[in-house]
Amino acid sequence: MPASSSRSPSAAPLAPNAVIGIVGGGQLGRMSAVAAAKLGFRAHILTQDPHGPAAQVAHQVTLGAYDDHKALDAFARAVDVITFEFENISADALDCLAQHCPVRPSGAILRTSQDRLAEKTFLSDADIPLAPWMAVTDHASLHAAAETLGFPFILKTTRNGYDGKGQARVYEAPQLEAAFASLAPHPLVAEGMVDFACEISVMVVRGTDGTTRCFAPGLNYHRDGILDLTLAPAPVQEETAQRAQALATAIAEKLDLIGILGVEMFIDRTGTLLVNEIAPRPHNSGHWTMDACPADQFDMHIRAVAGLPLPPALRHSDAAMKNLVGPDDMALWPDILATPGHIPHLYGKAEARAGRKMGHVNILFPYGSLPGALGVQDALGPLADKPETEDNDQ
Numbered sequence: 420m421p422a423s424s425s426r427s428p429s430a431a432p433l434a435p436n437a438v439i440g441i442v443g444g445g446q447l448g449r450m451s452a453v454a455a456a457k458l459g460f461r462a463h464i465l466t467q468d469p470h471g472p473a474a475q476v477a478h479q480v481t482l483g484a485y486d487d488h489k490a491l492d493a494f495a496r497a498v499d500v501i502t503f504e505f506e507n508i509s510a511d512a513l514d515c516l517a518q519h520c521p522v523r524p525s526g527a528i529l530r531t532s533q534d535r536l537a538e539k540t541f542l543s544d545a546d547i548p549l550a551p552w553m554a555v556t557d558h559a560s561l562h563a564a565a566e567t568l569g570f571p572f573i574l575k576t577t578r579n580g581y582d583g584k585g586q587a588r589v590y591e592a593p594q595l596e597a598a599f600a601s602l603a604p605h606p607l608v609a610e611g612m613v614d615f616a617c618e619i620s621v622m623v624v625r626g627t628d629g630t631t632r633c634f635a636p637g638l639n640y641h642r643d644g645i646l647d648l649t650l651a652p653a654p655v656q657e658e659t660a661q662r663a664q665a666l667a668t669a670i671a672e673k674l675d676l677i678g679i680l681g682v683e684m685f686i687d688r689t690g691t692l693l694v695n696e697i698a699p700r701p702h703n704s705g706h707w708t709m710d711a712c713p714a715d716q717f718d719m720h721i722r723a724v725a726g727l728p729l730p731p732a733l734r735h736s737d738a739a740m741k742n743l744v745g746p747d748d749m750a751l752w753p754d755i756l757a758t759p760g761h762i763p764h765l766y767g768k769a770e771a772r773a774g775r776k777m778g779h780v781n782i783l784f785p786y787g788s789l790p791g792a793l794g795v796q797d798a799l800g801p802l803a804d805k806p807e808t809e810d811n812d813q
Contacts, residue, residue, distance in 0.1 A: 432627075432726035433499055435459035439724060440498030440520075441473060442485065442513075446766035446776065447701045448473030448504035450709070454717035460725065465494045472766045473504070485512050495519035502678060502724045504700055506533040507579055523677040523724045524699040531674070532697050535577045535608045542694055545673045547666060550685065550693050551611035561599050564609035565592065573610045574598050584644070614688045618695070619653045620704040621667040621684070624719040624729060625676040632719065632732040633664040634712070637704050637740075639683075645774060649740040650789060651707045655686065662692055670697060679720035681705060703742065703776070710762045710781040711738035737789035741802050743778040746771040754801040755780055761800065 433439075439455045441448045444466025452462035452473055461478035465485070474480045479497070483490020485508040494516070495501065501522045503513070506529060513526035531541050539552050553564040555574065565572065570592070576585035587598040599607070619636040638653035639646055653660065667682040674680070681702030683695040701716050708715035712734045714722070722729055743749060749771040755761050765778040782798050784790065796803040 432728075433460065436461060437499040437725070438463050438478070438497065439721065440465065440494060440501040440516075441477075441504055442501065442508055442516075443504035444468050444471035444473040444480075445504055446472045446768075446778075449476055449766060450717045450764075451502070451504060451701060451721060452476050452478075454715070454721045455725075457718070458721055458725070458727070460721065463494070463498050465490065470769065472768060475767050485509055488515060491515050492519075500724055500726075502700075502720070503529070506698065506700070524674075524680075525677075528674050528676060528699045532699050533578060535575055535696075536606060537577075538697060539608060541673075542670070542697075545670065547670060547694050548692060550613050550695070553609045555599070555607040555609050556605065558596070558599070561595055561607075561609075565589070565595055568609055568611040571612055573612065574602055575608045575610065576602050576604070577606060577608060578604075613685050613693060616686045616688050616690075617653075617655075619655065619663060619684050619686060620649075620702065621663050621682045622679060622702060622705040622708070622716050622719075622732075623664070623667040623671045623676075623682065624679040624716075624723050624732070625671045626723045626729045627677055627726045629672075630729050631668050631671055632729050633667055634705065634708055634716065634732045635734060636660050636663045636684075637707060639704050642744075643774070645744055645776070646703050646742055647744075648742070648795075649704045649707055650795065651711065651734070651738045651740070652789065654789065656690075659686065659690060659692065666692060666694060670694070674699075678723050679705075679716055703779075704740075706764070706779050707738040707740040707781055708734070709764065711736040711783055734786070736783040736786055738784065739782045739789075739795050739798060741780045741782070741799060742776055743780065744776055745773045748802070749777050751801045758800045760798065 438461045440463045442465045444464050449472035455462045463479040464473045464477040465481045481494040501516050510526040510530040513522050516522050531537050536554055555561050555564050571588055571590045574587050589598045618639045621636045622634040625631045635652035637649040637651040640648040671680050681698040685693045701720055705716040714730050755763055762781040768777055771777050
């Protein structure tokens with residue numbers, strides 16, 4: 420089906436029934452497509468999986484690889500604006516798509532966020548506080564990083580690192596060469612260890628008119644390198660929360676972002692904020708907004724991409740978001756459905772494999788009454804299990 424007749428100048432908002440193209444067929448694309456439908460738009464998905472999470476709810480699907488120029492051309496000609504739901508795609512492909520219609524966020528932003536070396540260079544140049552880091556291009560720079568950063572430190576691939584993948588902790592000199600050889604492709608990034616207190620994340624959205632909105636920071640707990648639990652608002656000092664939102668806003672403005680951006684940050688034992696990573700798309704740690712906010716992260720993202728006004732990023736409730744990962748969590752599905760107060764979100768994936776995100780559960784609390792650890796565990800019911808904080812991936 421061709422794009423609707425509502426195609427308009429890039430600064431003008433899309434009309435109802437316009438087509439929003441989403442590159443990627445996973446759960447973030449699925450939830451973005453649902454948000455688009457609520458706002459009166461149609462979602463067209465570019466994916467290689469005709470039965471994936473996003474394809475199940477989309478108005479239309481183009482099947483093709485993300486570097487297939489024929490598929491890209493057909494997709495771009497059938498939509499009014501384009502966004503993406505994950506970063507492991509070609510920025511060159513987005514540039515191709517941008518010849519036909521607006522791409523939001525831009526390919527330039529994707530190039531920055533999908534490469535850790537480019538990302539850290541950009542953030543450093545923008546005076547954003549980071550953990551100590553160095554580029555590792557060869558054996559000489561590997562040993563120089565060890566000398567400068569000290570042991571232990573973390574080696575990370577520059578690309579395709581997510582959910583704890585693509586990194587190795589180096590505790591002593593004899594491990595250097597093995598760690599370097601185990602990670603590919605090179606170059607790598609070496610990061611100094613942080614005197615870690617906790618990790619928070621901020622979802623910031625920026626519209627075509629430059630308006631920015633920030634959701635309250637969430638406090639994140641990980642298990643085996645995968646996000647396990649997010650509490651919102653993060654139980655940190657108000658001044659810390661405001662500084663985190665200001666940092667996220669500064670990054671969005673420096674990028675000239677249109678759309679949503681997830682900004683992960685560490686808080687060290689002195690209360691210093693250090694930005695860890697950015698992701699120009701909806702983010703797992705923002706799923707709590709789906710039930711705790713009048714306009715959630717997906718609604719905000721679609722509004723920004725479509726050029727619509729952005730409402731305040733308010734919440735009416737506090738929340739806990741618990742990921743459902745792999746077969747063990749999915750075995751609890753009947754109990755989750757039977758637990759009062761659990762708001763389930765399942766992604767439609769056919770197979771529950773170890774480490775695979777299958778869905779999440781949101782639990783709401785009255786505004787301003789997020790309980791402590793014991794209260795959260797009690798509310799989690801069948802999902803209760805003390806989150807691991809000491810092995811939080813950096």
